[in-house]
Amino acid sequence: MADLDSGGVLVLAATPIGQPSDASPRLSEELGRADIVAAEDTRRLRRLASALGVEIAGRVVSYFEGNEEMRTPELVAALERGLRVVLVTDAGMPSVSDPGYRLVDAAVEAGIRVTSVPGPSAVVTALAVSGLPVARFGFEGFPPRRPGERARWFAALAEEERTMVFFESRHRLASTLSVMAETFGEKRRAAVCRELTKKHEEVRRGTLAELVHWAEHHGPLGEITVVVAGASDSLAGSGERAARSIDDAVAIVGDRVAAGSSRKDAIADVARELGLSRRELYAAVVNAPPNPG
Numbered sequence: 001m002a003d004l005d006s007g008g009v010l011v012l013a014a015t016p017i018g019q020p021s022d023a024s025p026r027l028s029e030e031l032g033r034a035d036i037v038a039a040e041d042t043r044r045l046r047r048l049a050s051a052l053g054v055e056i057a058g059r060v061v062s063y064f065e066g067n068e069e070m071r072t073p074e075l076v077a078a079l080e081r082g083l084r085v086v087l088v089t090d091a092g093m094p095s096v097s098d099p100g101y102r103l104v105d106a107a108v109e110a111g112i113r114v115t116s117v118p119g120p121s122a123v124v125t126a127l128a129v130s131g132l133p134v135a136r137f138g139f140e141g142f143p144p145r146r147p148g149e150r151a152r153w154f155a156a157l158a159e160e161e162r163t164m165v166f167f168e169s170r171h172r173l174a175s176t177l178s179v180m181a182e183t184f185g186e187k188r189r190a191a192v193c194r195e196l197t198k199k200h201e202e203v204r205r206g207t208l209a210e211l212v213h214w215a216e217h218h219g220p221l222g223e224i225t226v227v228v229a230g231a232s233d234s235l236a237g238s239g240e241r242a243a244r245s246i247d248d249a250v251a252i253v254g255d256r257v258a259a260g261s262s263r264k265d266a267i268a269d270v271a272r273e274l275g276l277s278r279r280e281l282y283a284a285v286v287n288a289p290p291n292p293g
Contacts (some may be wrong), residue, residue, distance in 0.1 A: 008079035010087065010107045010188075012100060014119030017091040017223075018197030020051040026117045028054045035083035038063035038075060040090050048088075063087065066269050075103055079112045092121050094217040095139045097167055109188055122196055122225050129203050130163075130191035130227035135273060137163040143176055150176070161232040168224050174215040180228060181208035189229040195222035223230050232274070246284045249274055253285050 007213070010028050016022040022111050031037060032050055035058045039045035049056050063071050075085055087094045087103060093116070094100030107114050127134045140157070143166060144150045157164065168176050178204050182192070186209035196203045200222065204214055208228070213219075256266040267285060271278040 006186065007082040007084075008112050009077075009084050010079055010112055010114045011084065011085050011117060011289045012094045012104070012105065012114070013117040014093045015048060015088050016197070016207050017122050017125065018195065019202075020048060022197060023048070023052055024119050024122050027119060028052050030086050030117055031056055031088075031235070033084065033156075034058040034073055034086040035136070036075065036078055036085045038071070038085060038087045038103075040088065044090055045088060057088075058084075063103070072103050072106050076106045076110055076112070079107055080110060091106060092123075093119070094141070096121070098121065113279065115118055120197070121244050122193075122223070125139045125196050126165060126191070126193040126225035127163065129193060129196075130165050131205055132189060132191060132227055132229045133272065133274070134163060136161075136230075137165060138167045142167045142169075142226050143172075143179075145172070147175075147179075151179055154179055158183050159231050159271060161230040163230050165226045166226040166228070168226055170219070170221055170224055173220065173224055174212065176217050177208060177212045177226070179214050179262055183232075184208060184228065191227045192220065193225045193258055194220050196225065197224070246276065246281065249281050252282070254288075256258050 005122050008201060011029050011034070014024075015027065031054045033058070037045065037056055037058055037060050040060060041064070042060055043187075044062065061075075063075070078235065079085055085101070087100055089098040089100065092098065095104055104114055123139050127137055138160065144153050166176075177190075177192075180188070186207060188208050189206070190208050190211055191203055191205045192211055192215070194200070194204070202220070204211060204220075206214070250272050252274075253263070253266045256270070257263050261269075263285065267282050268278060270276070271281045
């Protein structure tokens with residue numbers, strides 16, 4: 001095992017998902033001081049460095065899905081010699097649905113320090129703008145390409161109560177949304193986030209049925225992230241489940257108002273936490289029978 005004080009460090013550096021100006025000062029600093037920069041696409045790296053006004057003095061090597069297995073031992077050996085290796089992907093954080101996990105695993109196994117330059121993430125950005133519950137979520141990555149495998153994969157997620165985040169190709173978006181609607185229910189709420197932080201950014205929110213219709217007729221372009229409400233969402237399942245959710249939410253609002261919260265704040269908070277429509281919950285609270293207790 002390498003000496004942890006030998007100086008070798010693996011730096012996972014997040015890169016902008018759209019605007020170069022979103023890059024952190026630390027990204028520029030790390031690119032400038034690295035002994036080796038391992039990049040998913042060396043040409044994109046060069047363009048980013050130029051946009052940031054950074055001169056990369058270290059050696060630049062490619063590190064992508066096709067050469068990860070071959071390149072990892074080479075990079076680990078460099079780390080064991082005390083070099084500073086910075087890993088970047090085309091956009092976002094390395095190893096999150098991008099190359100990197102294999103190298104991180106090997107570096108940790110070798111006792112090498114692994115750190116990161118935090119920064120842009122399509123997963124968190126899409127969650128933030130989706131309008132869906134974000135207190136608990138799961139990132140599922142890209143769905144399987146084969147129809148049968150994809151259908152089984154979504155079926156296994158049908159009862160997932162957390163909000164789910166997916167990446168998808170524009171070419172398969174409509175068919176994927178259609179399978180989601182069949183599996184999760186047409187009324188399940190979702191958001192399709194396209195070209196996040198870029199000039200043509202678009203966030204389309206609605207039920208899965210509405211989003212299927214939109215995707216089939218508009219053929220959205222660009223990088224796409226899909227956010228889908230969990231099974232606990234008010235529109236996730238049967239009418240009976242939705243009714244129970246509203247009744248439970250009304251009771252929770254009542255408890256919070258009794259504890260001193262304003263009705264407006266209680267409704268807003270409970271609607272957000274349970275993934276309910278604020279307007280629907282307000283109407284249910286207003287029309288609820290008086291509490292006899």
